[in-house]
Amino acid sequence: MADMDWPSCGKSLKGVILDMCGVLYDSGEGGGVAIPGSIEAVKKLKASDLQLRFCTNETQLNREAFVDKLKRLGFDISVSEVFSPAPAAVAILKERGYRPHLLVYDGLLPEFDSVDTTNPNCVVIGDAAEKFSYQNLNEAFRVLIGLEKPVLFSLGQGRYYKETDGLALDVGAYMKALEYACDLKAEVVGKPSPIFFQSVLNDMRLQPHEALMIGDDLVNDVGGAQHCGMKGVQVRTGKYRPSDERHSTVTADGTVDDLAQAVDMILKQRH
Amino acid sequence: MADMDWPSCGKSLKGVILDMCGVLYDSGEGGGVAIPGSIEAVKKLKASDLQLRFCTNETQLNREAFVDKLKRLGFDISVSEVFSPAPAAVAILKERGYRPHLLVYDGLLPEFDSVDTTNPNCVVIGDAAEKFSYQNLNEAFRVLIGLEKPVLFSLGQGRYYKETDGLALDVGAYMKALEYACDLKAEVVGKPSPIFFQSVLNDMRLQPHEALMIGDDLVNDVGGAQHCGMKGVQVRTGKYRPSDERHSTVTADGTVDDLAQAVDMILKQRH
Known part of the structure; x- marks a missing residue:
């Protein structure tokens, strides 16, 4: 099963790319709310030897204002880590x-x-x-x-x-x-453009097979990353729908309940 | 040459369908202006033994108001002759x-x-x-x-x-x-839907090969009519562009300067 297999790539993994809305937080009034466990998951990734970048199609705020919003929600994120269209x-x-x-x-x-x-x-x-x-x-x-x-x-x-x-x-x-x-x-x-994903890889100085994308959008996050040679894992939060798990053209390398579970599985493989 | 050939169908012709905007008149302030010769051309068709219908994709006015506008421009048209979406x-x-x-x-x-x-x-x-x-x-x-x-x-x-x-x-x-x-x-x-053209043919009780469509829109008027088995002739008025005469998928059965010329060619073949 793909769901059991994908964390094995964790051993050769050097970088993780996270989608933001639907993975870190749910949007809504007053800037939205953090998804349970996601603040801690970001902390764990930052404490590991993995590189971390954030990749969003957010276009209603400039990056400074957007990062400020996430900091207010409790995330440790800086503008230089965020890639947006x-x-x-x-x-x-x-x-x-x-x-x-x-x-x-x-x-x-x-x-x-x-x-x-x-x-x-x-x-x-x-x-x-x-x-x-x-x-x-x-x-x-x-x-x-x-x-x-x-x-x-x-x-x-x-x-x-x-x-x-x-x-x-x-x-x-x-x-x-x-x-x-x-x-x-x-x-x-922006996502799913290959040029856009490649710019994130270039910034980390990584090859595609050394990186993993985690997102809630099967086509734009998971499919887009896979199209570039990365692994793509879908979380069952945000815009995830059960029908995504039997999509006609895109099959995620793994599907997990949320970011917290994904990060725990990745880090467990590395020790 | 198609341009010389098409009026020969005039002998077996039993009905003519006219597009309106760009064939009868040019739209613009105050309801637009009649295209020179077109008022007389409609009169000639009505005086002939050919059936005549009007077929438009006009959707900003209801038919009554639209026909009133054309009457004010000088055309002899009634609501029952006009087909619109x-x-x-x-x-x-x-x-x-x-x-x-x-x-x-x-x-x-x-x-x-x-x-x-x-x-x-x-x-x-x-x-x-x-x-x-x-x-x-x-x-x-x-x-x-x-x-x-x-x-x-x-x-x-x-x-x-x-x-x-x-x-x-x-x-x-x-x-x-x-x-x-x-x-x-x-x-x-509406045009170029085959159902729409067919409803006009049904109203005239004619077979497609017995009818001819005259329009300024190569794809929607001419191509649409041809798709139904009718002949399609394009006028060099309205939205006509010279590049239409070397279009990749639609070739008109004939191209004429304006409605007046088309009607003269058709009626000449019948006598």
């Missing part, structure tokens, strides 16, 4: 000489302070929530359709997420709308 | 026992007066323009995702259209957003 997008924009038209959440705008946005030659969308108005989406569309070669970057490709008052459309839906209208394919920045 | 959708909804959540332009709502919309078990979207707010799209999404078997009807599947102040996203973009978020395929009502 916006800084990855900024690096791509600068490298390729793109000046974006930004359709993102206001809280994310500080991440783009260093980027030239005059006379845009591409569009960047993130989960803009109520900023996804008819006018704003049309404006982004008009920028794209006015370009000789339209280029669209999407910070993640989620379908929807849970808000305190119900489900809400995520950035992926609006990405599809613009892709169809402009007859183009967006470049996704 | 909303009445076709109403027929489908009633036939299959669907109670729709409606996300359509206010001007279209009267078409749905006879439909039960309590406790919705499907969603119908049309080009809702500024009613495509974040809140309204989320509301439609929540209705769909809350259904055991989500059903989405889309009145047309256009990518975008021209407004007086620039291009605007059409219903197809929002259809794609909801399709992706809910992992479903919408049922398109």
